[in-house]
Amino acid sequence: MADAIEKVSIIVSKGSLEGVYPALIMANGARMEGIEADLFFTFFGMDGIIKKRMNNLKVATVGNPGMHMPTVIGALPGMSAFATKMMSKKMDELDIPPVGEFIEMIHDAGGELYACKASVDMFGLTMEDFCPQVEDIISVGQFYERSVNAKIIFT
């Protein structure tokens, strides 16, 4: 029986604002408890570390009944931007920083960020595309090696 979690290995696979934030909140919460935290960005989740995109993530207003918005309205141009602005404002009030700053904060607190090699190849990216907090581009095998004593959380 362990008496504390040693590490969390959080996989970020979605590129929407409500896809990336839970992962960052869980990584940050882990560091605040002295738990090691790795963030592994894959597929569309890589938007969270791509310099040109990370501060422009949007809330999905369609395909998400949780938004309580009819699809015909959610699909109107501007609705996603509107919902995104509302959520960003709310996050700001709660002192939850924008994605870029949040990642800096987690990194400064000792969290480590990695990009998934298969996804990097698929989208034709390089380390140049990522924010400076990204440690390395690693394979699934390397991810597993880093996660031996971790709880794996796929978000």
Add this chain to the structure above:
Amino acid sequence: MADAIEKVSIIVSKGSLEGVYPALIMANGARMEGIEADLFFTFFGMDGIIKKRMNNLKVATVGNPGMHMPTVIGALPGMSAFATKMMSKKMDELDIPPVGEFIEMIHDAGGELYACKASVDMFGLTMEDFCPQVEDIISVGQFYERSVNAKIIFT
């Protein structure tokens, strides 16, 4: 080597019917095997415990190619309600109860329900908004403390 899972800590992050049900089915399945089960509701997943919403969750008919429905049709007013009715009917035939009853059943079997503090603050909610089976509003740190000997399952 353990010879049985001791506990599962299931995070519910999506508010659609097909987002909430797998979490409830896994929590219920755990209790039936004598495995401890925590459910931790966060972001749009909180709809599963909000009294006014928990029995009106909808199936996402757009953004889900698994529905095998062209987006232009899935987006028509009423389509999500229709798919929801179909799925609810099917669940009923299989003796899978509606969300509210299902939560009662899991709670009566010893499963514990928690709401995520960051999400509660973001959406401006209180314990009054939740069904009576919700034990408490807890932080990510407290979630990790409760999950030391658990498999964490993020749904």
Add this chain to the structure above:
Amino acid sequence: MADAIEKVSIIVSKGSLEGVYPALIMANGARMEGIEADLFFTFFGMDGIIKKRMNNLKVATVGNPGMHMPTVIGALPGMSAFATKMMSKKMDELDIPPVGEFIEMIHDAGGELYACKASVDMFGLTMEDFCPQVEDIISVGQFYERSVNAKIIFT
């Protein structure tokens, strides 16, 4: 302290191409490292093992801000087919096989595939509907039994 992961139990719950592939890539990566790998298909994720559907999975072009496509465009007939063709082409260039072949490969490498009993009942399916690599239809309880010494990854 373990010095390697013994097993991964990967749950596939989404039926989109970008929902199924990460699960297959993680299962395949596990087998390449000598890690045992179970794939457990549930809800819409079962499309990944249904013979008539597994090679026709589509990318979700709406409800996914990561696509960087306005919803009104993503919803046009043909856009999902177009995005799917682009992703399939890219995967092919990277030697990532189509779903059917990929599953064969993982199975030949020792990965085991299971369908979720509750979902099979809900959608009225039988073993006849599945590709021959599917070992069995099992309950959530049996899934937990198979996952005692595994990292559970819900995708």
